[in-house]
Amino acid sequence: MSGGSESTDEALWLLVVNGDGDAFGRLFDRHRDRVLRHALSILGSAHQAEDITAIVFYEAWRRREYVRMVNGSIVAWLLVTANNTIRNHNRQRRRYEAFLDQLPPPAVGADVADEFADSAGRDAEATALRAAFWRLKPRDRDVLTLCVVEGLSIRQAASALAIAEGTVKSRLHRAKTRLGALYRGLDPDRPLTDQTLHQGRIL
Template sequence: MGNMESQDAGLWARSLAGDGAAFGALFDRHRDRVFRHAYRLCGNRHTSEDILATAFLELWKKRRKVVLVEHSILPWLLVTTTNVARNTNRASTRYRRMLDSLPRQDEAQIDSGEATYFQSVLDQDVVDALKTLGSIDLHLISLVVFEEYSVNAAAELLNLSPAAAKSRMHRARSKIKDVLQPKPAPPSQFVMEGNGS
């Protein structure tokens, strides 16, 4: 992995100098992981493709402010992807509420456009659990749990102390576990009938 990261740093330096092929190589190298991360957060293929494109656009627009972590551009891309996904999810929720408030003429005419899912990739319960996390905690979980960066590397990117990052990780994991716990079934109501005596 060290060799790939050093190659990342070299490609990024060339990109900053105006080398479009180097930026294209970075895109080719990281697009699949960024896409998987976007899909993990939103659960929709087409939306994930839009988030992927936006994340790389942001990478170019903010290139002078980008911070490499362990010589890799990927952590910055993952954090940006998380931010874009959260904004996209909020916009989608607002749009869905607006559609739901409209008078309905014929249910068959309404198509939400959300029918295509990669069902085998991620369970919707996990997507919903991730949506309960705050921004910083979602970034930490994304970097440490899903992408296997060290807590210290994630803390550096997010301007946290390692101790604060560890504490946040513990709370975020607990929150996700709580959300994913199966809800206990309501107690059944037994009606005891007398034996007539």
């Protein structure tokens, strides 16, 4: 297959829907790094981000007949799926941690807290932003991901999320306000700016 219109996401996806693994591989190569960066900025763990990225593309192949294109691109679908996958991952982790809390405590050993003191504080701001982000509702996380991080227009985000443009606008405003309130613990009517989101590496 040559370049041009035959190599667009939309054209390749028509082949993927019919089971073309080579076309899917081309799309994987094209968008894998973008999904990985998104997952890494949220999770802060390269290993976990790799796992999430693999799951996202597995879901893309498994649900290939239901993938929604936005302006001929699959990126918005991939990123929203990444958010959903991370949410499920965090839910499973919390269940696991709750299980561990029920186990008897280990024998007392050497205090290793000092060993990690410096690294614990190094990324405190980014950690706080990520924690605030994941306290938001899924729909708020998705609209921030698409409109703030990826820079999609209101119309494009509305298409990706299958909602009205007016709903995107109001949801985006509320999501920024809620995130700002959660992050700073200040006046809930004071929004967090897009620049702060990027500088804080929340997304």
